[in-house]
Amino acid sequence: MASNNEEGALWSIMGYLISGLLIWGGIGFALDHWLHTHHYFFLGGLLLGAGASIYLVWLRFGRE
Amino acid sequence: MHITGHLASGPGFVPPSTTDFKLPSIFGHSDYATKPVVLVFFSVIVISLFFILASRKAAVVPSKLQFAGESIYSFVRKDLGQEIIGAGFLDYVPFLFTLFVFVLVNNLFGIIPLIQFPTMSHVSFPYVLAIFTFVIFHAVGIKRQGLVKYLKGIAFLPGVPKFAYILLTPIEIATYFLIRPVTLSLRLFANMFAGHLLLLVFIGGGNYMLHDTHLFMKILSPFSFGFGIVMTFFEFMVQCLQAYIITLLSALFIAGALVEEH
Amino acid sequence: MHGTLNLVGYGLSAIGPAIATGLIFAAYINGVARQPESRNVLQPIAFLGFALAEALALFGLVLAFVLK
Numbered sequence: 001m002a003s004n005n006e007e008g009a010l011w012s013i014m015g016y017l018i019s020g021l022l023i024w025g026g027i028g029f030a031l032d033h034w035l036h037t038h039h040y041f042f043l044g045g046l047l048l049g050a051g052a053s054i055y056l057v058w059l060r061f062g063r064e
Numbered sequence: 065m066h067i068t069g070h071l072a073s074g075p076g077f078v079p080p081s082t083t084d085f086k087l088p089s090i091f092g093h094s095d096y097a098t099k100p101v102v103l104v105f106f107s108v109i110v111i112s113l114f115f116i117l118a119s120r121k122a123a124v125v126p127s128k129l130q131f132a133g134e135s136i137y138s139f140v141r142k143d144l145g146q147e148i149i150g151a152g153f154l155d156y157v158p159f160l161f162t163l164f165v166f167v168l169v170n171n172l173f174g175i176i177p178l179i180q181f182p183t184m185s186h187v188s189f190p191y192v193l194a195i196f197t198f199v200i201f202h203a204v205g206i207k208r209q210g211l212v213k214y215l216k217g218i219a220f221l222p223g224v225p226k227f228a229y230i231l232l233t234p235i236e237i238a239t240y241f242l243i244r245p246v247t248l249s250l251r252l253f254a255n256m257f258a259g260h261l262l263l264l265v266f267i268g269g270g271n272y273m274l275h276d277t278h279l280f281m282k283i284l285s286p287f288s289f290g291f292g293i294v295m296t297f298f299e300f301m302v303q304c305l306q307a308y309i310i311t312l313l314s315a316l317f318i319a320g321a322l323v324e325e326h
Numbered sequence: 327m328h329g330t331l332n333l334v335g336y337g338l339s340a341i342g343p344a345i346a347t348g349l350i351f352a353a354y355i356n357g358v359a360r361q362p363e364s365r366n367v368l369q370p371i372a373f374l375g376f377a378l379a380e381a382l383a384l385f386g387l388v389l390a391f392v393l394k
Binding site: 006009010013014016017018021025029039042046050053054057058061062063 | 369370373374376377378380381384385388389392393
């Protein structure tokens with residue numbers, strides 16, 4: 001990814017954050033549905049997804 | 065066609081809603097002859113005519129028309145092609161140029177008098193454009209790097225401890241194959257949709273206030289119309305910007321597929 | 327009037343990340359304007375700060391739609 005272009009980098013950061021939350025939040029939501037728990041896996045999945053996508057953003061754009 | 069905010073539509077102001085985007089068919093009852101579809105064909109004719117006329121009598125000292133056509137072309141070629149894609153950018157300039165001009169003209173339909181409907185406020189049109197970009201940038205990446213190497217470059221970022229791949233690989237795959245085309249189309253759609261609604265609110269509101277029985281409301285209605293005009297200029301800016309952004313992001317995706325992950 | 331208060335709550339919670347993003351880029355632009363060669367050092371920091379603030383905003387968006 002051309003990180004010298006700031007606008008593109010910002011949009012792709014947002015893309016990573018959205019997909020991180022969607023994927024891991026979605027997995028948590030499915031686990032909740034399956035195990036009949038009340039939102040615990042969902043909240044955990046969201047936190048995990050947010051953490052993972054921030055880590056990914058750091059890997060892509062943070063370490064120069 | 066139902067006019068937003070008109071007194072005939074019942075007591076009180078009826079705010080514009082998604083039903084204002086469901087336009088009736090122009091010829092007969094066919095679903096394929098609604099206003100957006102006709103506008104897309106019309107835009108193709110307008111664009112073709114403009115650029116054929118602009119490039120027909122190409123001279124060293126350009127006419128005004130030739131200058132207009134060439135400045136749009138050189139903007140896409142230099143600022144979006146050369147700057148972002150770099151070496152070998154000429155292969156992708158035709159796609160980027162077509163995308164930019166097509167989206168720009170279809171967006172500008174939203175504020176051109178008598179037309180006043182942005183085609184891209186129907187979500188299926190941006191979807192098709194995003195599918196084009198999606199297919200092209202993956203095809204370019206696969207052709208340049210080979211299927212396995214390209215997918216490996218997407219899914220497995222180098223320099224990461226092994227267990228982190230469990231977390232990161234689903235996110236990377238979702239970003240490349242789902243989020244990128246979806247956000248590309250939804251950004252354009254949402255901007256055009258919201259912009260058209262905004263204009264409907266102010267013009268329809270002004271219309272409602274003008275027809276109200278109170279004199280006070282009649283006096284205030286020019287402010288609503290005036291704000292509608294201000295918003296029209298704002299929309300002009302947004303429409304140009306969105307045409308630029310979708311082309312810029314397409315160019316960035318292609319550039320990202322060309323560069324090998326290191 | 328009908329709808330859900332979740333969206334009002336999300337609107338309020340989006341103020342925080344919005345101000346944060348503004349502050350981050352104000353500082354970044356200031357820094358680059360004063361010392362253009364510091365861009366390469368500042369850019370990753372600004373992007374990471376942006377990612378953190380934006381993650382909170384998206385978090386709020388997801389919660390506003392899912393939690394009942």
